[in-house]
Amino acid sequence: xxxxxxxxxxxxxxxxxxxxxxxxxxxxxxxxxxxxxxxxxxxxxxxxxxxxxxxxxxxxxxxxxxxxxxxxxxxxxxxxxxxxxxxxxxxxxxxxxxxxxxxxxxxxxxxxxxxxxxxxxxxxxxxxxxxxxxxxxxxxxxxxxxxxxxxxxxxxxxxxxxxxxxxxxxxxxxxxxxxxxxxxxxxxxxxxxxxxxxxxxxxxxxxxxxxxxxxxxxxxxxxxxxxxxxxxxxx
Amino acid sequence: xxxxxxxxxxxxxxxxxxxxxxxxxxxxxxxxxxxxxxxxxxxxxxxxxxxxxxxxxxxxxxxxxxxxxxxxxxxxxxxxxxxxxxxxxxxxxxxxxxxxxxxxxxxxxxxxxxxxxxxxxxxxxxxxxxxxxxxxxxxxxxxxxxxxxxxxxxxxxxxxxxxxxxxxxxxxxxxxxxxxxxxxxxxxxxxxxxxxxxxxxxxxxxxxxxxxxxxxxxxxxxxxxxxxxxxxxxxxxxxxxxxxxxxxxxxxxxxxxxxxxxxxxxxxxxxxxxxxxxxxxxxxxxxxxxxxxxxxxxxxxxxxxxxxxxxxxxxxxxxxxxxxxxxxxxxxxxxxxxxxx
Numbered sequence: 001x002x003x004x005x006x007x008x009x010x011x012x013x014x015x016x017x018x019x020x021x022x023x024x025x026x027x028x029x030x031x032x033x034x035x036x037x038x039x040x041x042x043x044x045x046x047x048x049x050x051x052x053x054x055x056x057x058x059x060x061x062x063x064x065x066x067x068x069x070x071x072x073x074x075x076x077x078x079x080x081x082x083x084x085x086x087x088x089x090x091x092x093x094x095x096x097x098x099x100x101x102x103x104x105x106x107x108x109x110x111x112x113x114x115x116x117x118x119x120x121x122x123x124x125x126x127x128x129x130x131x132x133x134x135x136x137x138x139x140x141x142x143x144x145x146x147x148x149x150x151x152x153x154x155x156x157x158x159x160x161x162x163x164x165x166x167x168x169x170x171x172x173x174x175x176x177x178x179x180x181x182x183x184x185x186x187x188x189x190x191x192x193x194x195x196x197x198x199x200x201x202x203x204x205x206x207x208x209x210x211x212x213x214x215x216x217x218x219x220x221x222x223x224x225x226x227x228x229x230x231x232x233x234x235x
Numbered sequence: 236x237x238x239x240x241x242x243x244x245x246x247x248x249x250x251x252x253x254x255x256x257x258x259x260x261x262x263x264x265x266x267x268x269x270x271x272x273x274x275x276x277x278x279x280x281x282x283x284x285x286x287x288x289x290x291x292x293x294x295x296x297x298x299x300x301x302x303x304x305x306x307x308x309x310x311x312x313x314x315x316x317x318x319x320x321x322x323x324x325x326x327x328x329x330x331x332x333x334x335x336x337x338x339x340x341x342x343x344x345x346x347x348x349x350x351x352x353x354x355x356x357x358x359x360x361x362x363x364x365x366x367x368x369x370x371x372x373x374x375x376x377x378x379x380x381x382x383x384x385x386x387x388x389x390x391x392x393x394x395x396x397x398x399x400x401x402x403x404x405x406x407x408x409x410x411x412x413x414x415x416x417x418x419x420x421x422x423x424x425x426x427x428x429x430x431x432x433x434x435x436x437x438x439x440x441x442x443x444x445x446x447x448x449x450x451x452x453x454x455x456x457x458x459x460x461x462x463x464x465x466x467x468x469x470x471x472x473x474x475x476x477x478x479x480x481x482x483x484x485x486x487x488x489x490x491x492x493x494x495x496x497x498x499x500x501x502x503x504x505x506x507x508x509x510x511x512x513x514x515x516x517x518x519x520x521x522x523x524x525x526x527x528x529x530x531x532x533x534x535x536x537x538x539x540x541x542x543x544x545x546x547x548x549x550x551x552x553x554x555x556x557x558x559x560x561x562x563x564x565x566x567x568x569x570x571x572x573x574x575x576x
Contacts, residue, residue, distance in 0.1 A: 004334070006331060006334060007331065007332055007334070009331070010328055010331035010332050011332070013328075014317065014320065014324075014328045017319065017320055017324060018317055018319045018320065021319040022319060076315070076316075076317070076318070077311070077313045077314070077315045078315045078316070078317060080283075080311070080315060081315040081371075082332075084283065084309060085332050085333060085375075086332070086333060086334070087332055
């Protein structure tokens with residue numbers, strides 16, 4: 001069957017309307033800009049604090065919203081209707097991912113503006129951020145497959161939120177506990193490393209290793225998601 | 236297009252859900268399959284493609300169901316609607332999802348919710364939600380409609396609207412299958428009724444051959460009805476006890492699987508007599524055979540409902556407001572009794 005953009009668009013619009021009317025979930029999008037505004041006014045502009053906000057956006061908005069969108073369909077028995085419709089799984093997930101992707105983009109731009117973050121090389125940073133958002137969308141989808149309701153989704157997403165938004169503190173702990181060095185390979189830390197390099201005047205060629213790191217994470221998470229999806233849907 | 240079960244059989248481990256049966260659901264016909272909840276759930280899983288038959292196959296038209304199920308439209312008992320969308324938005328979503336040319340306004344008018352087009356689905360009543368679900372199904376426009384307990388807990392108005400819609404769909408040549416555990420709703424809506432259980436598939440006879448049966452019974456009746464004493468109470472069996480009831484206490488009597496069940500204040504008791512015998516005994520007390528498998532106490536009837544031109548129900552004045560099917564021929568008879576011309 002052909003991949004139909006009309007159906008993706010229909011699902012996207014439906015999810016947008018549902019999301020905007022569900023204040024319990026949609027109010028999280030105000031968190032990062034508010035924090036960014038406070039940071040900006042306080043004059044904090046270290047690269048870590050900018051990325052604390054960006055990584056928080058990824059965990060709290062991208063992953064959480066994606067997770068809730070999927071969990072809610074399951075909770076309200078609407079997923080069955082969607083699966084029986086001509087829409088393929090790819091189309092259903094694309095429609096949902098499109099919403100969380102656009103939300104992430106908008107919130108990151110607003111937050112960066114408020115916290116006065118101006119990267120030296122905007123293309124490289126933008127590519128890295130877009131790649132990272134694919135990782136978090138995958139993470140959200142994976143958690144959404146496990147959650148049976150929005151309530152469960154909110155609980156499941158908390159560990160991910162802690163790990164990925166405050167993950168930059170782990171690097172400091174790693175000085176004391178060498179075992180934590182593994183954490184340096186997490187996608188959020190890779191993103192911070194990349195941004196630091198960029199601030200030091202690095203170009204596209206210099207940050208390939210970090211970009212590759214993020215791409216590997218994207219592939220791992222989507223592989224896991226697809227495997228879990230196949231398993232869960234057979235039951 | 237028709238839905239055909241060929242030698243379909245399902246068992247889970249050692250338990251037989253249903254033995255092999257053949258059934259062809261014709262186009263332009265409403266077929267009811269009366270079954271337990273478990274059998275119903277299994278049938279739905281099979282049709283969705285979640286499980287496979289142990290043996291045999293199911294076909295839609297000429298295609299095996301395993302090759303895709305695009306031509307069946309399902310109406311599930313759980314609504315599966317988006318509470319935060321308005322009726323209109325929900326229907327537009329389905330229109331886009333199924334990419335149809337059918338008009339949203341048209342389907343909204345058919346379920347008579349045009350006045351509530353802007354209302355959020357979460358604020359609708361249960362029956363109205365069911366109607367929205369129906370409208371989604373109409374937009375989907377499948378060849379085979381599969382309805383799971385569609386009239387459970389529906390209010391009168393919605394039931395009428397839905398039954399009328401089903402008549403329309405039937406005249407358009409759609410095949411409609413209703414899965415239900417409620418014989419009354421099957422009798423009211425369907426043309427053909429089957430019972431499916433671990434004994435297999437059996438057709439439940441509707442009223443057409445009622446007259447013949449009456450003739451047959453006449454012969455044996457004369458012998459049976461010699462009673463030494465005039466005795467008016469109706470005996471029923473509860474476990475090993477025999478309980479006697481005064482006829483005016485009885486709400487209605489239903490025959491199921493050749494057994495007569497006497498319904499009194501929401502409870503049912505098995506009677507050793509056939510419906511024919513009970514009818515003879517109860518006629519003097521103002522009882523009325525409203526349908527091949529129902530006798531009703533006319534004193535308890537509150538309302539006569541006309542669903543469509545040839546399907547009717549009686550609503551009783553008991554605590555559960557039971558509805559009893561009333562067949563077309565009996566409707567004429569009842570009108571006579573009531574003095575209508």
